Amino acid sequence: MKILVPVKQAALVEDDFELRDDGRDVDPDFVDLQLNEWDDYSLEAALQLKEANDGIEVVAVTVGDDDTEDALRTCLAKGADRAIRIWDDVIADADPLVIARVLAAVAQREAPDLVLAGTQSSDLGFSATGVAMAAFMGWPHAAVVVALDYAPGAATAIVERELEGGLRERLEVDCPAVLTIQLGINTPRYASLRGIKQARSIPIEELSPDELGLEDQDIGEQARGSRVREMYLPDKGQAEMIEGTPAEQAARIAAIVKEVMGG
Amino acid sequence: MARDSRYDILFTPVQLGPKTIRNRFYQVPHCIGAGTDRPGYQMAHRSVKAEGGWGALNTEYASIHPESDDTMRISARIWDEGDVRNLRAMTDAVHAHDSLAGIELWYGGAHAPGMESRCTPRGPIQYASEFEALTYCKAMDLDDIKMVQQYYVDAALRARDAGFDIVYVYGSHSYLPLQFLSPYYNKRTDKYGGSIENRARFWVETLEKVRHAVGADCAVTARFAVDTLYGEDGVEVEQDGMRFIELADPFVDFWDVNIGDIAEWGEDAGPSRFYGIGHQNDWIRYIKQATKKPVLGVGRFYDPEKMVEVINSGIIDIIGAARPSIADPFLPKKIEEGRVDDIRTCIGCNVCISRWEMGGPPMICTQNATAGEEYRRGWHPEKFEPAGSDDTVLVVGAGPSGAECARVLMERGYTVHVVDSADKVGGHVNDVITLPGLAEWGYHRDYREAQLEKLVKRNKDCQLALGQKRLTADDVLQYGAERVVIATGSSWNTDGTNNLSHAPIPGADASQPHCLTPEQVFAGDKPIGKRVMILNHDTYFMAPSLAEKLARAGHEVTVASPVALGEYMHLTLEAPNMHRLIHELGIEVIGDHACSRIEPGRVELFNIWGDGYKRQYRGPGNLPRDENRTHQWHECDTVVLVTGRHSEDELYRELKARKDEWAANDVKDVYLIGDAEAPRMISDATFTGHRLAREIEDPNPQYPQPYKREVHAWGAAYIPGQSHELIWRL
Numbered sequence: 001m002k003i004l005v006p007v008k009q010a011a012l013v014e015d016d017f018e019l020r021d022d023g024r025d026v027d028p029d030f031v032d033l034q035l036n037e038w039d040d041y042s043l044e045a046a047l048q049l050k051e052a053n054d055g056i057e058v059v060a061v062t063v064g065d066d067d068t069e070d071a072l073r074t075c076l077a078k079g080a081d082r083a084i085r086i087w088d089d090v091i092a093d094a095d096p097l098v099i100a101r102v103l104a105a106v107a108q109r110e111a112p113d114l115v116l117a118g119t120q121s122s123d124l125g126f127s128a129t130g131v132a133m134a135a136f137m138g139w140p141h142a143a144v145v146v147a148l149d150y151a152p153g154a155a156t157a158i159v160e161r162e163l164e165g166g167l168r169e170r171l172e173v174d175c176p177a178v179l180t181i182q183l184g185i186n187t188p189r190y191a192s193l194r195g196i197k198q199a200r201s202i203p204i205e206e207l208s209p210d211e212l213g214l215e216d217q218d219i220g221e222q223a224r225g226s227r228v229r230e231m232y233l234p235d236k237g238q239a240e241m242i243e244g245t246p247a248e249q250a251a252r253i254a255a256i257v258k259e260v261m262g263g
Numbered sequence: 264m265a266r267d268s269r270y271d272i273l274f275t276p277v278q279l280g281p282k283t284i285r286n287r288f289y290q291v292p293h294c295i296g297a298g299t300d301r302p303g304y305q306m307a308h309r310s311v312k313a314e315g316g317w318g319a320l321n322t323e324y325a326s327i328h329p330e331s332d333d334t335m336r337i338s339a340r341i342w343d344e345g346d347v348r349n350l351r352a353m354t355d356a357v358h359a360h361d362s363l364a365g366i367e368l369w370y371g372g373a374h375a376p377g378m379e380s381r382c383t384p385r386g387p388i389q390y391a392s393e394f395e396a397l398t399y400c401k402a403m404d405l406d407d408i409k410m411v412q413q414y415y416v417d418a419a420l421r422a423r424d425a426g427f428d429i430v431y432v433y434g435s436h437s438y439l440p441l442q443f444l445s446p447y448y449n450k451r452t453d454k455y456g457g458s459i460e461n462r463a464r465f466w467v468e469t470l471e472k473v474r475h476a477v478g479a480d481c482a483v484t485a486r487f488a489v490d491t492l493y494g495e496d497g498v499e500v501e502q503d504g505m506r507f508i509e510l511a512d513p514f515v516d517f518w519d520v521n522i523g524d525i526a527e528w529g530e531d532a533g534p535s536r537f538y539g540i541g542h543q544n545d546w547i548r549y550i551k552q553a554t555k556k557p558v559l560g561v562g563r564f565y566d567p568e569k570m571v572e573v574i575n576s577g578i579i580d581i582i583g584a585a586r587p588s589i590a591d592p593f594l595p596k597k598i599e600e601g602r603v604d605d606i607r608t609c610i611g612c613n614v615c616i617s618r619w620e621m622g623g624p625p626m627i628c629t630q631n632a633t634a635g636e637e638y639r640r641g642w643h644p645e646k647f648e649p650a651g652s653d654d655t656v657l658v659v660g661a662g663p664s665g666a667e668c669a670r671v672l673m674e675r676g677y678t679v680h681v682v683d684s685a686d687k688v689g690g691h692v693n694d695v696i697t698l699p700g701l702a703e704w705g706y707h708r709d710y711r712e713a714q715l716e717k718l719v720k721r722n723k724d725c726q727l728a729l730g731q732k733r734l735t736a737d738d739v740l741q742y743g744a745e746r747v748v749i750a751t752g753s754s755w756n757t758d759g760t761n762n763l764s765h766a767p768i769p770g771a772d773a774s775q776p777h778c779l780t781p782e783q784v785f786a787g788d789k790p791i792g793k794r795v796m797i798l799n800h801d802t803y804f805m806a807p808s809l810a811e812k813l814a815r816a817g818h819e820v821t822v823a824s825p826v827a828l829g830e831y832m833h834l835t836l837e838a839p840n841m842h843r844l845i846h847e848l849g850i851e852v853i854g855d856h857a858c859s860r861i862e863p864g865r866v867e868l869f870n871i872w873g874d875g876y877k878r879q880y881r882g883p884g885n886l887p888r889d890e891n892r893t894h895q896w897h898e899c900d901t902v903v904l905v906t907g908r909h910s911e912d913e914l915y916r917e918l919k920a921r922k923d924e925w926a927a928n929d930v931k932d933v934y935l936i937g938d939a940e941a942p943r944m945i946s947d948a949t950f951t952g953h954r955l956a957r958e959i960e961d962p963n964p965q966y967p968q969p970y971k972r973e974v975h976a977w978g979a980a981y982i983p984g985q986s987h988e989l990i991w992r993l
Contacts, residue, residue, distance in 0.1 A: 193678070193744045194659060194742060194743020
């Protein structure tokens with residue numbers, strides 16, 4: 001049996017940063033890249049199933065350029081069996097729908113029994129990719145999964161979802177399915193040095209969208225459901241440092257309260 | 264990154280008479296254990312701070328004449344041409360970084376016992392030192408005064424020849440000029456005693472003579488305790504303090520001021536347990552009212568915000584610092600480069616001072632393991648030798664030694680994994696900082712935590728894995744690291760094993776509800792009764808700190824201690840206020856008593872001197888002294904065992920036992936550091952981690968490499984023209 005784990009090399013923006021010249025993203029010079037936090041948990045869920053059962057293959061997949069290979073190396077170092085990276089420049093700045101379409105094509109090729117994705121990405125936070133992937137594949141899905149009970153080969157999985165107000169929903173999902181995993185479902189492992197070293201010698205399968213049977217119209221700009229118009233820092237809030245003697249400060253606070261509250 | 268413009272004032276120069284300091288960072292005179300006899304150490308320690316941006320660097324107190332001899336403590340000396348030659352190494356190296364070099368000319372009076380020179384110290388009157396044991400001085404007559412003043416002048420000229428830019432006439436810490444000034448010492452009735460003008464006369468005249476001698480070659484200053492904290496019996500800032508400033512002002516180029524005396528100089532070098540940043544401000548803020556000359560002061564200034572604040576609020580003009588400059592020789596540069604979060608903040612533990620107090624060993628620093636190792640081991644505080652290979656390293660334990668070892672290894676470019684079962688970096692420091700007054704010791708953890716987080720980002724293959732299950736020997740062997748560092752720390756003994764009996768105390772058992780180890784007190788899981796008995800065999804802070812913690816929580820606390828309670832705290836200057844606190848909290852201390860038995864509800868104590876003074880041979884099986892019959896039961900609800908520690912080294916020992924499996928697992932070597940090797944102070948644990956990281960690819964790195972010793976080598980003249988031959992004077 002096979003579990004497909006889609007992962008993302010997420011951007012961690014530095015304290016002081018600049019935007020890209022086109023104003024639609026952060027300048028990559030001010031970004032640190034690391035495996036999306038949620039994907040640590042979905043990978044761990046897959047690895048725990050692998051360890052508890054014989055004959056499970058865990059395949060990590062990402063859609064991204066050369067810089068995203070580190071995310072896959074991390075997965076391999078922790079214990080994923082294989083890794084696949086799909087890229088074409090036409091995918092740059094793609095929205096979650098396009099990424100999901102590419103991942104669905106990978107899933108079609110790999111024919112996994114289960115897809116475990118992160119609930120969301122730590123940088124853009126659409127929470128859409130995994131769910132959209134299920135939609136393209138016509139598979140059932142469950143989002144924000146905080147517990148998973150699944151026996152390999154079973155026709156269904158029992159999952160628990162986190163709802164508002166501390167509520168939980170226990171759900172039976174038909175398999176194969178796409179589950180998007182929430183933080184806290186497990187304690188992600190760290191890679192050992194042996195794992196890191198061994199991961200260096202495992203080849204990463206690199207595929208183009210073309211090889212997956214995807215046309216430009218499936219993944220190009222016209223295929224996107226949304227386009228980033230602008231990324232910007234909102235104007236500063238109205239915080240004000242009040243200086244002066246305690247009496248002056250008190251007077252200023254009173255004036256502000258009066259101004260804001262009226263009267 | 265550029266520096267924050269808020270700190271600009273710190274980087275503006277100040278005119279000090281004929282000299283200019285390039286910024287506001289001034290390393291005040293402080294001891295390091297180098298003096299004049301370890302010129303390499305002196306040169307390297309001061310000049311690395313000049314490289315790190317300090318605008319002026321001073322020697323420690325420098326004796327002007329063999330009459331002022333502080334043996335066994337280590338001062339600098341500027342007695343002769345040999346001293347000039349040795350100190351020249353420091354001034355040249357400091358000047359290479361455009362910083363000023365200063366020397367603190369010192370004459371101790373009765374506080375310097377003269378154990379090497381066997382000269383008789385002179386003082387304003389004859390008094391017995393309150394600081395030194397069994398030392399009296401000779402009262403000076405007018406000839407003596409002229410003679411000693413000439414010592415200062417001659418020493419100042421030698422200092423000038425050695426290349427010093429700043430010459431002190433040092434009076435703080437109750438040394439000779441202040442002995443004349445303070446009525447606590449000076450009971451003279453001639454023109455050098457009585458009125459403030461008369462009491463100031465010796466110091467003012469000396470400053471004038473030194474000023475005249477060095478002319479424009481050196482800036483002249485006095486280090487002056489503006490309040491000796493004795494009330495009317497000594498110098499009070501708003502009385503004699505400000506008046507002396509006015510009287511001596513014409514002869515100095517700037518003022519270096521502080522508070523306190525020598526017998527309790529922890530009131531000046533305030534430990535963080537009792538004093539925070541800027542703790543002298545309420546006294547030294549008066550000085551600028553009495554002088555227009557630049558004023559510098561101290562107060563463990565490590566935070567640039569506070570530095571700017573004391574300058575902008577007109578308390579001082581220049582930031583004086585000793586301890587913050589030891590903890591981070593690059594403090595100014597880090598502020599200048601906008602790297603404030605990289606500052607290795609002084610934790611105020613005063614372990615640096617403890618070494619001077621004990622009289623000889625080189626200074627150490629809890630935060631900065633390279634302090635004192637600059638010359639002899641060649642350790643730069645901020646620069647590292649590149650990794651010698653691609654070997655990867657697993658560090659088990661992120662406490663003081665493990666975190667430091669990993670930090671330095673990562674700085675060298677090694678791929679390092681740190682694994683700890685705790686959720687935080689810092690090991691037992693995380694417990695220690697919950698003790699009353701010790702929160703600032705947490706800077707030790709904070710620095711390493713912040714640096715490790717940065718370094719892990721720099722090399723993605725590095726890892727800081729916290730909250731992990733404890734690694735077994737199998738885990739370690741299979742981990743894939745070529746080198747393994749075991750830094751698993753130590754624990755307090757659960758059975759009362761201690762330094763006197765080297766055996767458990769009968770009935771001591773921390774698995775019982777009424778017996779607790781310090782760790783169990785920290786964990787807070789076991790109830791603690793109203794009446795607490797602390798059994799202490801540890802000579803540092805744990806027993807007094809736990810006593811304070813428990814007394815503040817409402818327990819009736821007794822400490823039975825066969826060793827001097829908090830003895831090491833005398834060396835860190837924490838003891839006087841610790842004893843005041845123990846008194847204030849009503850904690851009972853039963854000294855010279857050890858425990859022979861523990862039962863629920865009571866402990867049996869005995870006087871350790873109760874076995875009779877007579878010794879005789881009584882045959883095998885018989886003690887040579889009488890049976891100790893001083894045993895008495897003391898009731899208590901809870902017993903806390905501060906009796907001793909043991910290394911948690913099981914993992915290391917198992918790995919060593921399985922050495923034949925190393926090669927098959929690509930393990931080249933396994934090392935043991937920190938408390939896991941032997942329980943010790945945080946500073947020494949940190950050092951062992953740092954040391955291993957620097958030497959990990961040297962021969963047999965478990966054991967330190969030889970370091971450069973500064974010895975007076977046979978056959979080499981110390982004073983020019985001096986012979987090393989034995990020449991009898993016949």
